[in-house]
Amino acid sequence: MKILIVEDQRKLGQFLKQALNERAYTATWVASCAEAREALCATSYDVIVLDLGLPDGDGLDLLREWRRAGFNEPVLILSARDAVEDRVSGLDVGADDYLPKPFSLEELLARMRSLLRRQSAVKETxxxxxxxxxxxxxxxxxxxxxxxxxxxxxxxxxxxxxxxxxxxxxxxxxxxxxxxxxxxxxxxxxxxxxxxxxxxxxxxxxxxxxxxxxxxxxxxx
Structure with missing residues (x-):
């Protein structure tokens, strides 16, 4: 399974990439909106883990752009914005799940597995x-x-x-x-x-x- 991590914090991005790779996922880490656009145009991913506070733009705008362009990959927002209205905004824009920081790695993995199961279940024949x-x-x-x-x-x-x-x-x-x-x-x-x-x-x-x-x-x- 291919996972795209969009996270501007270097230590967290590297940690997530290593943790996912150790669990047999193929993880790619990028740190900006521009790098995320390039990565998603180059290949497809099974799940995208998306931070909102990126150095060259807002993750919500990036997600909105993806959905309008027809990208339907499952997106899990991982953000320090933990207010209810932030979660509602993220889900309304097109996120499939929302996990506030700080977070448990095991919960993140569980939520990713749930998205992957859901994605497999809805694939049309x-x-x-x-x-x-x-x-x-x-x-x-x-x-x-x-x-x-x-x-x-x-x-x-x-x-x-x-x-x-x-x-x-x-x-x-x-x-x-x-x-x-x-x-x-x-x-x-x-x-x-x-x-x-x-x-x-x-x-x-x-x-x-x-x-x-x-x-x-x-x-x-």
Missing amino acids: ILQHQGVKLDLLSRTVHLNGQPIDLTSREFALLEIFLQNPGRILTRTLISEKIWESHYDVDTNLLDVYMSRLRAKFEGPLGKPLFKTVRGVGYQLI
Whole structure:
């Protein structure tokens, strides 16, 4: 499980990263809004632990920005702001949980496990968008009720987009998911697979389904 820690206090950030790594999580620690944006654009995370008082902005504004952009990762706010109104504001903006400082590490871990269980429980087995229907259990795809034949890699690529409709996915993120490594994104292999998906879906639909974001990646529209 990949965890992103957004915390400007160096000692606390390093402590959380080490504690999570020792418990078999893959933890990344960043100390600012800018670093958090970059980290989340580069790859996806299973849970984000977010401090609010960051040196280059407010964590609530950052969270609001993420939700508007379509990022749906579970977020646990970890903040010294412990007033009831602060907790309400955080949850209203889009946080999934709120833990005030000072805190117990074991409680933090328990709350993270709860978010992970909740995330696993709500994962849909059927993904749909613009007439496209993908069944994760039967591994089938239909377009407006008609079956579409996809290779295993095309299926995996389409699944990523259907799980993130409207979200701009970077070439690096897509390549990590499909090829399970930092694939050389300068090659045209990803573009070849995108062309195949477009041919199979956009032609019958008669309208664009994917948008190319130059220099960044692709978006399901």
